[in-house]
Amino acid sequence: MNKFDYMAKYGYEQLIYFYDKETGLKGVTCIHDTTLGPALGGTRLWNYATEDEAVEDVLRLARGMTYKNAVAGLNIGGGKTVLIGDADKVKSEAYWRAFGRYVQSLNGRYITAEDVNTSPDDMEYVAMETNYIVGLTKTSGDPSPFTALGVYWGMRASCLEKFGSNDLKGRTVLVQGVGHVGYNLVKLLVNDGAKVYVSDIKQEKLDKVASDFPVTIVPTTDIFAFEYEIFAPCAMGAVVNDQTIPQFKFKIICGAANNVLKEERHGAELEKRGILYAPDYVINAGGVINVYQEILGYDPNEAKRKVEKIYGKVLDVFKIAKENNITPAKAADRLAEERIRVIRNIRGNYIKR
Numbered sequence: 351m352n353k354f355d356y357m358a359k360y361g362y363e364q365l366i367y368f369y370d371k372e373t374g375l376k377g378v379t380c381i382h383d384t385t386l387g388p389a390l391g392g393t394r395l396w397n398y399a400t401e402d403e404a405v406e407d408v409l410r411l412a413r414g415m416t417y418k419n420a421v422a423g424l425n426i427g428g429g430k431t432v433l434i435g436d437a438d439k440v441k442s443e444a445y446w447r448a449f450g451r452y453v454q455s456l457n458g459r460y461i462t463a464e465d466v467n468t469s470p471d472d473m474e475y476v477a478m479e480t481n482y483i484v485g486l487t488k489t490s491g492d493p494s495p496f497t498a499l500g501v502y503w504g505m506r507a508s509c510l511e512k513f514g515s516n517d518l519k520g521r522t523v524l525v526q527g528v529g530h531v532g533y534n535l536v537k538l539l540v541n542d543g544a545k546v547y548v549s550d551i552k553q554e555k556l557d558k559v560a561s562d563f564p565v566t567i568v569p570t571t572d573i574f575a576f577e578y579e580i581f582a583p584c585a586m587g588a589v590v591n592d593q594t595i596p597q598f599k600f601k602i603i604c605g606a607a608n609n610v611l612k613e614e615r616h617g618a619e620l621e622k623r624g625i626l627y628a629p630d631y632v633i634n635a636g637g638v639i640n641v642y643q644e645i646l647g648y649d650p651n652e653a654k655r656k657v658e659k660i661y662g663k664v665l666d667v668f669k670i671a672k673e674n675n676i677t678p679a680k681a682a683d684r685l686a687e688e689r690i691r692v693i694r695n696i697r698g699n700y701i702k703r
């Protein structure tokens with residue numbers, strides 16, 4: 351991959367390598383677009399096989415954050431950091447503090463947070479060296495209940511679109527993965543009187559959710575074998591692919607997992623089968639909306655109020671999709687791009703401050 355060509359094609363601003371010889375800290379930050387504000391996106395620690403693999407991941411993830419933050423209506427841009435290393439070996443106080451100092455050196459163009467393999471304890475060390483960090487335990491805490499709340503509102507909007515009513519009472523929903531987000535989603539669905547089926551590869555997660563709520567457990571191998579109306583993937587991405595699509599009998603797909611469609615064309619395949627897809631990054635933005643609130647002064651009620659707006663965003667996405675005869679996934683991208691474009695334009699005139 352020619353990195354400058356790729357950056358030019360998708361409008362990237364910056365790709366920064368960093369290294370600390372004392373601790374072995376090694377990583378790459380990508381700042382995709384800061385039209386709306388500083389780039390916000392978590393730090394992922396992963397044992398990438400090659401440097402190119404790490405760079406491809408950070409480029410893809412940073413751009414994804416620009417779109418997610420833009421559609422969510424936040425005044426922040428998109429960025430991401432990947433650290434290259436074995437999570438079981440590299441971590442130490444010095445490692446994280448070296449990282450914090452590097453983040454500080456970017457002078458607020460990039461704000462970091464937790465992501466895969468970075469824990470609240472790790473981030474406490476990072477916060478010792480930088481002001482540009484959000485999502486700490488002592489402030490906004492666990493984002494998962496907010497993410498689940500966003501998915502819940504996305505699901506209600508999807509029901510309105512598909513069934514003409516946003517009421518979840520009596521609706522049949524399968525939640526794949528009852529971890530941090532899935533568990534909280536089940537709670538909200540049961541509370542509204544939905545009939546909930548759950549599936550997970552970990553027995554202890556199933557035991558917990560089944561002891562707390564009236565749910566039906568479905569073996570992971572059977573999740574597409576019976577009929578239900580809504581599929582909520584809350585485990586891993588790429589669940590919509592050439593192998594799974596022919597098995598789908600549900601009417602709506604709406605879950606927290608990132609990159610639900612394996613490829614873009616799978617969005618059109620869902621459309622052909624009359625299955626409504628609530629775009630992943632629109633409905634799973636509750637977590638980032640919650641941490642963003644820290645920048646403004648953390649207030650959980652205000653964060654909740656903003657997360658509930660996902661309902662209206664999802665309806666906007668469906669409207670754009672219908673009006674332009676495009677898939678909801680494409681409509682979401684269009685909504686993000688349009689918001690960035692108009693905000694860039696309104697800032698074009700000179701105003702003395």
Ligand code: NAD
Nearest residue numbers: 493494497527529530531550551552584585606607608637
């Ligand atoms: P988690 O690790 O807490 O939960 C995932 C659950 O899925 C686990 O219980 C795991 O056992 C289960 N699982 C894994 N493979 C499975 C399979 N094949 N079949 C059934 N279950 C399986 O993760 P989470 O924080 O709840 O996040 C869930 C998804 O939502 C992830 O894709 C994540 O990227 C995405 N997401 C999470 C947040 C957040 O706030 N946590 C925000 C945005 C997006």
